[in-house]
Amino acid sequence: MKNEMRVEFDAKSVNEGFARVAAAAFLTQLDPTLDEIADVKTAVSEAVTNAIIHGYESSEGKVTLSCSLDDQTAVLVIEDKGVGMEDVKKAMEPFYTTKPQLERSGMGFAFMEAFMDEIKVESKPGVGTKVTLIKKIGQREEENQDGCGDSSH
């Protein structure tokens, strides 16, 4: 079954929590494990935080989060119309950050890669950035067969 949702919100740090919870809530229809939910929340939080801090450099703007489900695959897209990036590859290097003064760890993209199956980043200076996060949900059957599944839900 296909299903989609899309939300737009102000680039304010208070909305980081909203965005990851909204994504997680929409995802529940795929019957994910708690671990899968946590993975998606972390990845969405990283992408939205990047949009706010780097995309809009903490000034005003809108961030959109869209989520589409197709069978057991979740595709989450986080978009901003901020400053964009010259060199995406460089930005994705672990520990690379343009804002060390803000104590950014430089691990945002590394976290997204660690917790999702696939990540795509498109960016253009002066236009904005689009991050696509893909994850297949529903590894639970296999886990249950191993007898180590999460029985809490």
Place this chain on the structure above:
Amino acid sequence: MDCKYQLKDGCMRISMPKEVDHHCAEQLRKEADLLIGAYHIRKLVFDFSETEFMDSSGIGVLIGRCKNMGYSGGEVSAEHLNERIKKIFIVSGLHKMIQVTSEQTGGKLV
């Protein structure tokens, strides 16, 4: 954000908030640094009992405090991590910088 600080004999215990993200990072950083400086803290303990979520912004705050404490020869540890927070520590390599104590074993993580 609900973050509590307990001070005793040069040791400060920080009860970390439920969600440690960019939104709470700035306040946490400012308050912690102010107290560390004002009370000559030598030992810093991050207590994650209440924490359910942390992302790389939280990692930044912890590494920053670690560095500050390191300059003054102080020590930093973290305790009461749930499975998710443990995973975040391991993925980021934070467990190599901060001593993690677990109640079950009383020893180090991994």
